[in-house]
Amino acid sequence: MKEEEIEERFREKATTYVVCYSVACPRRDHCLRSFLSRYVAPDRRLVSSINLCNPAVQRDDCPEYRDDQLRRLPYGLKPLYHDMPRLVERAVKNRLISLWSRKRYYQYHNGTRPLTPDIEQTLRDTLISVGWQHEPTFLGYVEDFLW
Numbered sequence: 001m002k003e004e005e006i007e008e009r010f011r012e013k014a015t016t017y018v019v020c021y022s023v024a025c026p027r028r029d030h031c032l033r034s035f036l037s038r039y040v041a042p043d044r045r046l047v048s049s050i051n052l053c054n055p056a057v058q059r060d061d062c063p064e065y066r067d068d069q070l071r072r073l074p075y076g077l078k079p080l081y082h083d084m085p086r087l088v089e090r091a092v093k094n095r096l097i098s099l100w101s102r103k104r105y106y107q108y109h110n111g112t113r114p115l116t117p118d119i120e121q122t123l124r125d126t127l128i129s130v131g132w133q134h135e136p137t138f139l140g141y142v143e144d145f146l147w
Helices: 003-013 032-039 086-100 102-110 117-129
Strands: 071-075 140-144
Touching (some): 003 032, 086 102, 086 117
Antiparallel strands (some): 071 140
């Protein structure tokens, strides 16, 4: 991603994403939520933010921490089924729809939503569970943050 694209994406995400305004958090220098708080427009009256009174946050093991590094994320499941027998394809598709929902499955399938590492692992586990040993193939890869 280019620097301008990242800046625009941050401004866009800051309107809907949960941000963090902590100044005491030991992980704030590398937390995406903290970083996005700088992009919230000053004229906004309401902002979704982390509850700093919660004892679980502002620690090294904060459950709301999001890494600020770009990741290479796969997208598009269409090529996954090219060499797959029809019975295996149906089993994989039905299982993934039951895990993710029909809407989310088709977002991943059509490539409108990239696969996060945990979603990709779920896909790999599903393929193994139905007996498909081949490496999954995707439409492509995109550089993005783990929102």
